[in-house]
Amino acid sequence: MIVRVLGSAAGGGVPQWNCACPNCSAARAGDAPRRSQSSFAVSADGLRWWLVNASPDIAQQIEATPPLQPHAARGTPIAGMLFTDANVDHLGGLAVLRQQGDHAFVIYSSATVRALALQQRSFSSFGEPPHHWHSVSPGDHFSLDGALEVRVVPVDGTTPGYAGREALPDAVVAYAISDTQSGTSALFAPVYANVTPALLGAAADSNVAFFDGSFWSDDELRTVGVNKPARSLGHAPIGGPTGSLEALAVTPRRGRRFFAHLNNTNPLLDPASPEFAEATDRGFEIAEDGLELHI
Numbered sequence: 517m518i519v520r521v522l523g524s525a526a527g528g529g530v531p532q533w534n535c536a537c538p539n540c541s542a543a544r545a546g547d548a549p550r551r552s553q554s555s556f557a558v559s560a561d562g563l564r565w566w567l568v569n570a571s572p573d574i575a576q577q578i579e580a581t582p583p584l585q586p587h588a589a590r591g592t593p594i595a596g597m598l599f600t601d602a603n604v605d606h607l608g609g610l611a612v613l614r615q616q617g618d619h620a621f622v623i624y625s626s627a628t629v630r631a632l633a634l635q636q637r638s639f640s641s642f643g644e645p646p647h648h649w650h651s652v653s654p655g656d657h658f659s660l661d662g663a664l665e666v667r668v669v670p671v672d673g674t675t676p677g678y679a680g681r682e683a684l685p686d687a688v689v690a691y692a693i694s695d696t697q698s699g700t701s702a703l704f705a706p707v708y709a710n711v712t713p714a715l716l717g718a719a720a721d722s723n724v725a726f727f728d729g730s731f732w733s734d735d736e737l738r739t740v741g742v743n744k745p746a747r748s749l750g751h752a753p754i755g756g757p758t759g760s761l762e763a764l765a766v767t768p769r770r771g772r773r774f775f776a777h778l779n780n781t782n783p784l785l786d787p788a789s790p791e792f793a794e795a796t797d798r799g800f801e802i803a804e805d806g807l808e809l810h811i
């Protein structure tokens with residue numbers, strides 16, 4: 517199977533339009549790679565593709581990814597999408613891909629994520645035909661065209677901004693996608709509030725895993741004057757004794773492990789930082805836009 521990182525940044529991207537933090541400034545100056553908002557593409561054959569989350573940057577991501585470009589006057593190799601949660605930077609691509617005509621996307625998400633998506637007025641057309649939107653639950657298995665098998669991995673998570681529903685057990689999920697021919701698999705877990713045994717188990721079983729790389733420290737947004745702890749935004753910080761790096765590092769290392777969905781404040785974006793050295797010394801890599809893996 518082929519796994520492609522379409523966007524490696526958290527909401528806002530790098531650089532973010534209203535930010536001149538060191539990471540955004542470096543990307544703006546051309547001293548560090550630009551990063552679009554988090555999304556992955558998966559395919560068994562390189563012809564038919566599935567997105568894991570669809571960011572508002574999806575149009576530019578398609579232009580940067582020849583296999584996702586149309587082959588006919590109108591059409592798309594994108595069969596559909598799987599959503600991990602209802603954050604706007606993961607759903608917003610659906611509002612961009614509006615000219616689909618009779619082309620129906622096949623969509624998978626939890627029931628809560630579907631309800632939250634339909635609740636957003638600007639996205640209300642999401643639920644209208646022709647999309648085929650399937651609600652799945654943590655623990656479920658389902659097939660994509662018979663070529664890929666998906667397992668819905670429960671994660672501990674919240675989606676801020678939806679009073680009353682944000683903390684439901686299926687507000688956030690991860691997906692383990694395997695190739696039915698080769699048996700190899702990839703784990704996509706760009707959002708979680710805590711590392712749980714279920715997440716560790718899925719990581720141990722995967723040939724490549726993408727983890728929530730949003731924030732190194734809980735109070736990181738203070739550096740840009742924003743008083744929102746990482747945990748209040750539903751993201752487990754990576755660093756420190758209670759961070760996700762410590763918890764994830766215990767997993768047996770079977771394949772490559774990446775941090776993805778990086779916020780522009782994250783010191784991991786600077787290869788000269790001690791945080792980058794710590795993560796890479798422990799066997800983790802930092803995802804970049806355009807990274808393609810054949811597993």
Ligand SMILES: [Zn+2]
Nearest residue numbers: 526527603605
């Ligand atoms: Zn996000």
Ligand SMILES: [Zn+2]
Nearest residue numbers: 535537540780
């Ligand atoms: Zn910034």
